Structure formats: structure tokens, C-alpha cells
Amino acid sequence: MTQTDTTAPQGPAARVGIGGPVGSGKTALVERLIPELEMIGKSVSVITNDLVTSEDAERLRRSNIIDANRVLAVEAGACPHTVIREDPTMNMEAAEQLDLAFPGTDVILLESGGDNLASTFSDDLVDFWAFVIDVSGGGDIPRKRGPGVLRADVLIINKADLAPHVGVDLELMIAEAREVRRGKPVFVTNCSTGEGVAEVARFISDEVLF
Template sequence: MFEPHPASPPPLTPPHKGEGKTQAPAASNDRGTASKTSAARIGIGGPVGSGKTALIEALIPVLKGRGVNLAVVTNDLVTKEDAERLRRSGLIEPERVLAVEAGACPHTVIREDPTLNMAAGDDLEAAFPGLELIVFESGGDNLASTFSLDLVDWWIFVIDVAGGDDIPRKKGPGVLKSDLLVVNKTDLAPHVGVNLPKMLEDANAVRNGKAVIATNARSGEGVEAVADMIARAVLFSE
């Protein structure tokens, strides 16, 4: 279930599909028109251990350094581990991080029934006027994980080289449909027998021109490029 931070206001009634806040446009032309009052909402999904939280930790100071007013909603199965990690990090005010407990099916609360996450986003917008960006981190799932466009305007799927260089060739919906595919933990490639250039080539081959960025979230490699994509595609800035 969704647990607001103690400093957050009571949950608002989430909008029904097609109602409520106007979604900001993203990579496609069929995602609505920008709202002057609503924060853009992006998703970051991917398998367990691919580095979703590490990527968010790396992105927060980069985006804040560019003047972006942001907040985060995490999703875990039955804990608030990722939210507490971010709150302790010192990278963002604890009140700007909310947690949703997704239960046994993490994809349900970001795709089939995202109302808990939508309500968390609404709470953050009410608590922080002028909020520009809300990042929704999914619970660790499999290659079939995708985000509902009722929840987010644009989304990233994170895989890592330790999961195997055959992941792009398996063509899961996350790999194929995400607006940006991030191949993380590039530094591990020589240690796990992965041919990184071939993995990136395969990823680009199945993505039909959609972006692929290689990152090492721990060192910061590639993180500026991810922030650039968010700025251009979601925030409409450079």
C-alpha cells in the first residue's frame, strides 16, 4: 500500500483514466499536451539489481544542478527499502520521496492499476508547488515490465551487462517499448564475459531508432546523457 511521508498531506482521490492532470507530451505525438501546472512524470523500470535506484541517485544531483524541481516515488514489493535509501542519501529532501508497496506483482501498480502511484504523485504536487518532475521507480520486475501512459509521460528501462549480453536479443516489452533503454554496469563487462559493443549493437538493432545509452551509474559514466534526454524529451529544455 502507499504510505505518505509524515510531512505529506493526506492522499488525494486519484483521477480515473483519461481524467485529472493533463499529461506532458513526450517522444510520441499521442500523449497529450503540456500542462503549465502539472509536473512531468517519468518512469524508471527494469529487472531486480539492474541499477534503477543507483541511476536515480546519480541523476538527482545532475538534474538539481540544472535547476530542476523534482521528487521521487519508489515501488517495492512489501518494504520501503528504496525510499529509505534515497531519504538517507542526502541527495534529496526526505519529504520529496514517497513509497508505494506494490505487493507480489510490481507491474500491476505501474501498468494495470497505477492509481496508488498516481495518488502519490498528486500528493507530491500538492506538497511542493512548482514541482517540475516526478520520477517513478518501479519494483524490480522482468523484461515484460512496462508503464501505463496514464501514470507517466515517458519512461526508461534499465538492464545491466551482468544479466547477460543476450537480453536485447530476447526483445522483451521493456527493451522494445521504452522511450530510452539504459545498459548499466558497463564496467562489469570484462568481468562477466560480455562483449559490450555487440550488446549495444544488438540493443540498437531491435529498438528501431529509439535511444540506447550505456551507463555506469556508480561512476557517473553516461548519466549526463540520460539527463540530456530527459531535458529534451520531457522538460523541453537543454
């Protein structure tokens, strides 16, 4: 008698958006998150978004930290908001392509093209999203209360090491970020060294993948 396999097939990978202004460190965060997530047993694929280039995708493919076939690029051809918020169809199709090509993938990281504090993700596209700001952009960013700062599931303050060099009171910036986000999580990272990224990876694993 043949035993029937009752194990349910795994559904689509969880989709985690990573947005933020130009130069805040989104690609650097993705580069650091991939090995951290894999270290805790999570299989990762990536979609990058940009205006008219696939430079971020090519950077990841050359990095040797991920199978190059697991990285897809979406070129918006317009404001980056378009393909992550107004009409995320291109990203949804790319995610479906990765699901089919790599069944069993746990998480797809969707990096937004660099934009401003108004950048947000459609709920139709992602299950969870992080917004990345950096201290060199100014310690007053939390007080500006942009939609990304307020609405993201996680706010990441990157380039913490630069605070004393750009005249930013990092502790005040963190405190103001926590105040305007009313209890939503805030993490502090230095993606050039990897400091703080393991905590972000564990949070994503705990909150999204379980």
C-alpha cells in the same frame, strides 16, 4: 491601477518511469539523476515502488541528495506490474500528493519495483519511461526482445564496466540493442561512478521537460 499577473500557473510535474529487472541499477540511476537534473535547474521528487517494503525510499531519504519529504513509497503488495501498469491508481495518487506539497516541481521520477523484462508502465501514469538492464544479466538481453527493451522511450545499459569481467561483448550488446529498438535511443552508463548519467539527464530534460 494594479497590473494583472497573466503568467499561467505551472501544471503537474512531468512523470518519468524507471523500470527494469532486479539488480539492474534503477535506484542507483535515480540517485545519480537527481543531482544531474538539479544541476540543470530542474526540481525533482521521487516515488519508489516495491512489493512489501519501502527500503528504496528509505535509502534515498538517508542519502541527503534530496529532501526526504520529496520521496514517497508505494508498496504494491503484489506483482510490481500491478501498480505501474494494470492499476496505477496508488502511484497517481502519490504523484498528485507531491504536486500539491511541492508546486513548481519539474519532474517526478517513478522507480518501479524490481521485476523482469516484461515490466512496462501505463501511459496513464507516466509521460516517458526508461528501462534499465545491465551487462551482468547477459549480453543476450536485447535479443530476447522483452517489452521493456522494445517499448521504453529510452533503454539504458548499465554496469558497463563489468562487461570484460562477465564475458560480455559490450559493443555487440549496444549494437543489438539499437537494432531491435529500431532507432529509439540507447544509453550506456556506469551508475557506480556516474559515467553516462549526465547524458541521460540532458535527454530527459530536452525530450520531456521542454
